[in-house]
Amino acid sequence: MFHFLESVKKTSKITRQGTTGSSSGVAAPVIGPLVKNHLVHDRRSKWPLIAGSAKEIxxxxxxxxxSGKSTFLKQMRILHDHSFNTVAECISYRPTINSNLLESVKTILLVMEERRVELTSEETLKLKKQFLEFYAKEYMPHLVYTTQNIPMHLGDIIAGIWRDERLQKFYNRTSDFQVVENARYFMESAKRICCLHYVPTKxxxxxxxxxxxxxxxxxxxxxDWVFRMIDVGGQRSQRMKWISLFDNMDCILFFVALSGYNLLLEEDGQTNRMKEALRVFFYLTSSPFLHNVQMMLFLNKTDLFREKLKRYPLNICFQDYSGPNEFGPAIEYVASRFKAHCVKEELYTHYTCSTDTMHIQFVFRATALHPMGALGRQLAQDGRLSASSKEIRILLLGNGQSGKSTFLNQMRILHNHAFESSSECSIFLPIINSNLMESLRTILLTMEEQRLELTSVETLKVPTTLAEIPCGITFQDLNTWWDHHKKEFLEFFSHEYRPRLANTPQNIPDHLGKIITGIWRDVQLQESYYKAIDLQxxxxxxxFMEHAQRVCCLEYTPTKQDILRSWTHTMGITELSFCLEANVFRMTDIGGQRSQRKKWISMFDHMDSVLFFVALSVYNLLLEEDNQTNRMKExxxxxxxxxxxxxxxxVVVMLFLNKTDLFREKLKRYPLKMCFQEYSGPNNFGPAIDYVASQFKDQCTKENIYTHYTCSTDTTYIQNVFLAVSDVLLKQMIDNIGLN
Structure with a gap:
């Protein structure tokens, strides 16, 4: 199989992670009960294969x-080899856990001593002395290499030390000393671990x-598929082994510890760990030996990353980062930096927490069964996907203006090469004309009803290109000028737009763009637009009002972004079919207004998935149909x-919490408790969107609900989201043909 393994004897002892069972220093494969029953020896390989298997992956x-590679491998053992189910197997991890716990406490205490940080009380100082005496006399000689338990009294000592206020502050705020990231977990569990009958849990x-x-x-x-995973050390001294393993690989999973962004490398104490990971990733993706190997990026330890962001800004590592120190924007920025360092055309990224078994189970299925991944490609080559091929049918549902039609337009752009010709784009002129003209007319008439006047005086202070404003105009005359242009717009709307432009792909005259731009700049109008929650x-x-001068032009042709931003009621049933690798996807979009929902049930038959769209930005708005019901509550x-x-x-149901861009902006002006009175968290994007997601999950009776935070007008982002959707649906299809 690999030339450098030829010296390994068939009698090599099966070993656990971190130990060697052969003279070559290569651990034999960990093989569980699922595999043992089918093992045979292939003469071409020193490693066993599975009888009748079509191919190894x-x-x-x-x-x-x-970075979490070994933890991921343990998860595979739990999920696929039923590992760690016996007491004997779990007890074998006692030495490692003893070491993690005791070494962490010792390291923190000694570093505090070096930096002259005193513990809070005399009582804690006594506990420190007792711990260090035990460490020197008992732990070093007896507990390092044995499965012996730590005495119970030491659990009380460690728990007392961990409760010390200064030690907690020191641990939380200091990022330049080397201690394992699981230190908190084990010190908080010290009393349970330091017990004569302690057996490690999974x-x-x-x-x-x-x-x-x-x-x-x-x-x-x-x-009948064999997955063979290989884990190799990630320290600098271990990387010389990497290249010898590249031969015949189908896929590389590259792990990055997100939580390392504020830490220095253990090997030299000077290099930032995240910067080191970026450098290694760049060289890896540039390697000619991996030109035809699938590459997947696992941004791991999301749980620790989320916690660290509360204390350490991301610009500790990335000085050019200027976004908020919140989980969503921060992780997206990190992902963008790694993508920028990747020379491969295709890179699939997963945000992972290796210690969460259910999450890793889902991620592995998405990784292994991806249409572009190793198993997906083999199934296509063998004809097993096409032989069982049925259309993958997806139904798009959600209330009105939730973004379903925009998502469908994105699929047209990504998979059907839509909106490439000017004639195709010009079809959207009537819709864009309507969106622009109707919006401004609605705002002006609503202001009139509420007896709100255009400001004009403040607007004059804003630099303007409107040639129609007379030189030397006085503030007293300005209201008359604005009234004239407001009337001019409304007259054009009644006499020109409604009869001629509403249903034809005709352009709006240039001069009207200047009028709309001038009106939109008015301070009172802007205030009315942002503050009116009952404005439909x-x-x-x-x-569109910010782009009025570009849109109101005789040569104007809508761009793809204009088309994605445009909106009209979906009154019928719209279908789209496209191919992705060997699979046919058929999407159906139906109107979301109350009057349209009676059509929904007729479409449920033979559907594989429902994507339910929610416009996050409507949490402060009322329903168009009755003007009393909150749209989010609906x-x-x-x-x-x-x-x-x-x-x-x-049917697989997926929840798309959409319009994240508008939601982020609205949170700056409207508290989330306008919709959810019981919400007591900060009015920041991360906590707010997580709370909304939890509310929808609480309303869901299905066991599994896949949630995505989306912005339907962002093509690149939607492309990645749909790949994740296809992962799940392909996995279900493979289940149906008996491959799971």
């Missing part, structure tokens, strides 16, 4: 030290950390009714 786990084993010094291999089956105007109003009610339907029992 070989996956190499790479990344810097402490979570303890996943949290435990030990340097991978050997090459660790694991094989497991998914029906499309959410694209701001976009979406919650509809979603609850939908997931209760027996017709959708076997």
């Amino acid at each position: 070989k996956i190499l786990l790479l990344g810097s030290g402490q 979570q303890d084993i996943l949290q435990s950390r030990r340097q991978t010094m050997a090459i660790v291999e694991m094989a497991f089956c998914v029906k 105007v499309s959410e694209n109003a701001k976009y 979406a919650l009610r509809v979603f609850s009714d939908l997931t209760l339907s027996p017709f959708l029992d076997y």
Whole structure:
């Protein structure tokens, strides 16, 4: 299989992670009960293969030290080899857990001593002395290499030390000393661990950390497919082994510890860990040996990253980062930096938490069964996907203006090469004309009803290109000027727009763009637009009024972004079909207004998935149909009714919390408790969107609900989201043909 493994004897002892069982320093594969029953020896390989298997899928786990590769491998053992189910197997991890706990406490205490940081009380100082005496006399000689338990009294000592206020502050605020990231977990569990009858749990084993010094291999089956995973150490001294493993690999999973952005490298104490990971990733993706190997990026330790962002700004690592120190924007920025360092055309990125078994199960299925991934390609080559091929049918549902039609237009752009010709784009002229003209007319008439006058005086202070404003105009005359242009716009709307432009692809005259731009700049109008929660105007109003001078031009042709921003009621049933690799996707979009929902049930038959769209930005708006019901509350009610339907029992439901861009902006002006009175968190994007997601999950009766935070007008982002959607649906299709 690999030339450098030829010296490994068939009698090599099967070893655990971090140990060696052969003279070559290569650990034999960890093989569980699912695989053992089918093992045969292939004469061409020193490693066992599975009888009748069509092909091995070989996956190499790479990344810097402490990035979570070995934890991921443990998860595969839990999920596919039923590992860590016996007491004996779990007890074998006691030495590692003992070491993680005791070494962490010792390191923190000694570093505090070096930096002259005193513990809070005399009592804690006594506990410190007792701990260090135990460490020197008992731990070093007896507990390092044995499965012996730590005495119970030491659990009380460690718990007392951990409660010390100064120690907690020192641990939380200091980022330049080397301590394992699981230190908090084990110190908080000290009393449970320091017990004569302690047996490590699966979570303890996943949290435990030990340097991978050997090459660790694991094989497991998914029906008649063999997955062979190889884990190799990520420290600088171990990377010389990497290149010898590149031969015949199908896929590389590159792990990055997100939580390392504020830490220095253990090897030199000077290099930022995230910067080191970026450098390694760049060289790896540039390697000619990996030209035809699938590459996937795992941005790992999202749980620790989320916590660290509360204390350390991301610009500790990335000085040019100017966004908010919140999880969503921060992780997207990190992902963009790695993508910028990738020379491969295709890079699939997953945000992961290696210690969360359910999450890793989903991520692995998405990774292994991706249409462009190793197994997906093999199934296509063998004809097993096409042989069982049925259309993957997706139904787009949600309230009005939730972004379903925009998503469908994105699919047209991405998969059908739509909107490439000027004639095709010009079809959208009537809709864009309507969005622009109707929005401004609605705002002006609503202001008139509410007896709000245009400001004019403030507007004069804003530099303007309107040639129509007379030189030397007085403030007293300005109201008359604005009234004249407001009337001119409304007259044009009544006499020119309605009869001629509403239903034809005719351009709006240039001079009207200047009038609209001038009116839009008015301070009172802007204030009315932003503050009126009962104003029924499309959410694209701001976009088109800011682009009025470009849109109102005789040579104007709508751009793709203009088309994506445009909005009109979906009154019928719209279908779109496209191919992605060997699969045919058929999407159906139906209107979301109350009057249109009676059509929904007729479309449930034979659907594979429902994508339910929610406009996050409507949490402060009332429903267009009755002007009394909050739009978000209406979406919650509809979603609850939908997931209760027996017709959708076997349909995958995915929740798209859409319009994240507008939601982020609105939170600056409107508190989320306008919709959710019980919400007590900060009015920041991260906590707010997580809370909204939790409200929808609480309303869902299905066991599994896949949630995506989306911005339907962002083509690149939607492309990545749809790949994640296709992961899930392809996995279900493979389940149906008996490959799971």
